[in-house]
Amino acid sequence: MPIELLKYGLRRGHRPFRDIPPTPDLRKHYDVVIIGGGGHGLAAAYYLSNHHGVRNVAVLEKGYLAGGNTARNTTTVRSNYLTPPSIAFYREGVSLFEAMSEELGFNVMFSQRGQLTLAHSDAAMRSFRLRAEMGNHVGIRAELVDAKTVQELCPHVNMDLGGQHEVLGGLWHADGGTARHDAVAWGYAKRAAEKGVEIHQRTEVEGFGIANGRITEVRTNRGTIAAGQVLQAAGGMNGRIAEMAGIPLPIRCFPLQAMVTQPLKPFLDILLSSSNLHTYLVQSSRGEIVIGGGTDPYQLASTRSSLPQKESLATGALQLMPFLHNIKILRQWAGITDITPDFSPIMGASPLQNYWLDAGWGTWGFKATGVAGKRMAETIATGRVPDILAPFSLERFSRFELLNEMGATAAGH
Ligand SMILES: Cc1cc2nc3c(=O)[nH]c(=O)nc-3n(C[C@H](O)[C@H](O)[C@H](O)COP(=O)(O)OP(=O)(O)OC[C@H]3O[C@@H](n4cnc5c(N)ncnc54)[C@H](O)[C@@H]3O)c2cc1C
Numbered sequence: 119m120p121i122e123l124l125k126y127g128l129r130r131g132h133r134p135f136r137d138i139p140p141t142p143d144l145r146k147h148y149d150v151v152i153i154g155g156g157g158h159g160l161a162a163a164y165y166l167s168n169h170h171g172v173r174n175v176a177v178l179e180k181g182y183l184a185g186g187n188t189a190r191n192t193t194t195v196r197s198n199y200l201t202p203p204s205i206a207f208y209r210e211g212v213s214l215f216e217a218m219s220e221e222l223g224f225n226v227m228f229s230q231r232g233q234l235t236l237a238h239s240d241a242a243m244r245s246f247r248l249r250a251e252m253g254n255h256v257g258i259r260a261e262l263v264d265a266k267t268v269q270e271l272c273p274h275v276n277m278d279l280g281g282q283h284e285v286l287g288g289l290w291h292a293d294g295g296t297a298r299h300d301a302v303a304w305g306y307a308k309r310a311a312e313k314g315v316e317i318h319q320r321t322e323v324e325g326f327g328i329a330n331g332r333i334t335e336v337r338t339n340r341g342t343i344a345a346g347q348v349l350q351a352a353g354g355m356n357g358r359i360a361e362m363a364g365i366p367l368p369i370r371c372f373p374l375q376a377m378v379t380q381p382l383k384p385f386l387d388i389l390l391s392s393s394n395l396h397t398y399l400v401q402s403s404r405g406e407i408v409i410g411g412g413t414d415p416y417q418l419a420s421t422r423s424s425l426p427q428k429e430s431l432a433t434g435a436l437q438l439m440p441f442l443h444n445i446k447i448l449r450q451w452a453g454i455t456d457i458t459p460d461f462s463p464i465m466g467a468s469p470l471q472n473y474w475l476d477a478g479w480g481t482w483g484f485k486a487t488g489v490a491g492k493r494m495a496e497t498i499a500t501g502r503v504p505d506i507l508a509p510f511s512l513e514r515f516s517r518f519e520l521l522n523e524m525g526a527t528a529a530g531h
Contacts, residue, residue, distance in 0.1 A: 120220040138183070138311040141318050144341050148176040148316075150498055151336050151345040153323045153359055155179025157188040157299070157484065158476050159351040160306040160317075161491020162498070164222075167313035169492070170499035175315045177307075178338060180322035184303030186353040188484065190421075190453035192376050192400065192410040192531065194389055195485040196233050196294035198253050198260045200526040203509035204462060205256040207489060210506065212258075212293050214488030224305035226297045227403060233294025233389040234263075234271055235530055236438075238283040242394065245525060246289040259292040272390055279437050283394050294389055296400060302487055323352075326363050332471045333363065347498050349474045351490075354419065354454025356477035365468050367477060368515050369456045372413035373420050374481050375427040377450035379442070381405030390438065391530040397434025398529055406448065409435045412529055413455060413481060423450040455480045460520035461527045465490060465510040466503040474498055475512060481531045482523075 150166060152159040155177045166172040179185075195215050197208035214221075215228045237243045246262050253260030264287045268275060277285045311317055318340070326348075327335035333348045352359045357369040382405050391398030396412040409431045414424070428450055435442055458464060458478040463486065468475050476494050479486065493507050503511070509521060 154352040157487035163310040165495030211489035222305035230295035395434040462521040
């Protein structure tokens with residue numbers, strides 16, 4: 119634990135926690151307007167104001183702060199993807215999480231406990247070997263492990279799964295972990311607001327004025343504002359917002375559901391996932407077992423949870439750990455995820471000169487909150503897309519240079 123945090127925890131006479139300042143009236147002009155007050159928009163605002171001295175910034179959030187997918191995700195943080203550009207990008211994301219509590223002076227409860235993805239077939243073992251080797255090549259900790267090591271890492275796993283999905287081994291990723299999603303968003307919001315960033319909740323972007331290939335104004339339910347630069351970081355609404363700016367994005371929306379059980383004594387000290395069963399489990403700091411899986415099978419912009427998905431998640435969880443059969447489900451929820459054809463995000467320039475994209479975060483964007491915010495802020499402040507973001511451009515689709523991460527994203531997000 120960083121020494122500053124320890125000192126903070128032991129100090130007496132803390133002042134009561136203050137919210138971010140109340141939403142002021144909108145100004146007529148901002149140097150940067152950020153659409154979306156989720157983790158990504160707030161992190162970009164933080165890095166713009168704290169690292170680049172760009173402080174005339176407004177974050178426009180149609181609901182409440184970080185109430186979109188940032189509030190709904192299951193907080194897996196990892197970098198064991200397949201393609202080198204993705205691994206390098208998410209590796210930077212993990213390293214930002216490692217330093218985040220200290221950087222923000224705000225405990226984001228990052229718990230780097232390691233992630234294990236189970237292999238139930240020879241084909242899975244082969245693909246995990248490839249991912250481990252790609253990961254090592256780019257400099258992350260990822261290794262193919264056998265069934266015996268799986269049992270040592272997670273003694274509670276049902277290894278034969280009734281003969282159907284016998285566990286042959288897995289991909290062990292010691293860098294993986296979790297963090298508290300609200301704390302991440304609030305930490306960035308608080309530090310950005312201290313530098314003068316205005317955070318406007320209940321402020322919905324409804325359209326744009328566009329002239330000569332630039333956004334000239336942003337129209338909201340609270341009035342129209344002029345903007346030097348605009349960043350869209352609107353989570354599940356990314357496709358719709360881009361459409362308002364006349365930019366078709368290759369994004370389709372699917373609901374993604376998760377649920378938690380009643381609290382149990384701590385027994386699961388890693389993140390456990392199975393792509394074959396479309397299920398992953400993690401025990402939260404409150405003792406609840408968070409259970410997640412794949413998206414709903416149909417496109418929909420809805421946050422309703424459903425019985426079939428509850429059954430599917432419960433089935434996967436019980437196959438992995440049959441002793442959970444008497445445990446009660448406390449909550450189930452859904453978010454709208456913006457999925458691209460290659461299961462990688464779209465970051466960087468758009469066809470409009472002053473309009474920047476941070477989209478296509480689908481089921482995997484929480485782990486990128488810091489790195490996407492940091493690198494998008496750099497892009498806006500310097501007007502240049504950094505090398506680490508270049509492979510994620512919108513243009514990759516017309517150049518057929520896809521970054522296929524479907525397998526590496528499945529179930530484990
Ligand atoms: C159930 C579930 C589990 C997940 N698990 C993981 C995981 O384990 N690990 C992982 O890395 N990722 C996970 N994800 C994905 C992750 O949550 C998202 O990719 C990430 O939170 C995206 O952050 P964001 O800030 O871009 O979007 P959001 O947090 O959705 O923020 C976008 C904001 O834009 C606002 N907005 C939308 N339209 C407008 C408008 N017109 N005007 C103004 N504001 C607008 C929304 O209200 C919202 O608050 C999961 C997602 C879900 C739903």
